[in-house]
Amino acid sequence: MSVSIPEGLLDEWELVAGDERWHGTRSLVLPVTTRQGRAAALKIALPDDESEHEHIALQRWQGNGAVLLLRADPSRRALLLERLDRDDLVDVWDLEACEIVGSLYGRLHVPPMPQLRDQSSYVARWVGALQRDAATVPVPRRLVDQAIGLARDLCREPASAVLHGDLHYENVLCGERDGDPQWLAIDPKPTNGDPHYELEPMLRNRFEEYLLPGAVGSVRDGIRRRFHALVDAAGFDESRARDWAVVRSVLNAHWAHEEAVRTGRRPTADEREHVTACITIAKAVQD
Ligand SMILES: Nc1ncnc2c1ncn2[C@@H]1O[C@H](COP(=O)(O)OP(=O)(O)O)[C@@H](O)[C@H]1O
Ligand SMILES: [Mg+2]
Structure with missing residues (x-):
């Protein structure tokens, strides 16, 4: 770089x-x-x-x-x-971090701005590429078709808010407002879109923690707990949040596949793990 x-x-x-x-x-x-x-x-x-x-x-x-x-x-x-404190949400208990981020969305999701692009224009392009590779991407066909259908429906609706676009644990730092410590977002890649689009990185990042011996319950339980913590704190519509999590997880899996194809090699162990994680999330939020 x-x-x-x-x-x-x-x-x-x-x-x-x-x-x-x-x-x-x-x-x-x-x-x-x-x-x-x-x-x-x-x-x-x-x-x-x-x-x-x-x-x-x-x-x-x-x-x-x-x-x-x-x-x-x-x-x-x-x-x-x-200047903010360099401590981010990576070291905060995941469910607490999800509550913090879930309650930040409402402050960041202001009405759409004419200077920004529509998130749906990106999603439409990504979904087109997914459709092209539907037969070869290592994701169950049922999930691929479901993601394509959901994305088409979701993208038909007009954008209702400015999205941060990259709101994950490392992009929230601690600062101060009115003398009190407060968690604040940094590093936006803003677009206009549907607020429910925003949630998926909070499920995918720190995925390894779902697998730790100390984790309570299964990976599926861990994913669902974060999902509900985010939805509740944000006051989101559960089914829209689920639909976007499915769409974004399948798109993410496709990118890893695309990258391997583009560079003419077999997927690395990390890429295979990433694809498995994405599929696990897409399934867990729908169980
Ligand atoms: N306002 C800030 N105060 C303190 N540290 C910051 C601030 N902005 C960024 N950083 C530090 O720099 C890192 C990279 O900044 P970030 O805006 O997230 O860029 P990138 O797009 O490269 O992730 C952050 O993870 C954080 O450690
Ligand atoms: Mg960053």
């Missing part, structure tokens, strides 16, 4: 950077201090589709449920953010 600080930006924005560099998967983040002495974080992202609209959602949220944006230069993919 080759993200670097744009030439002259630190001087232009009057920022003093320390030695630390926090690499995300698609970005470079460094702690900085502003001229006024405020602790901030400078994020430089790869210039791709995903980072194109990050500043638009952050500007709209104004720090409500999300990190506060202090300054942005979209052409250089540079964002100056309030």
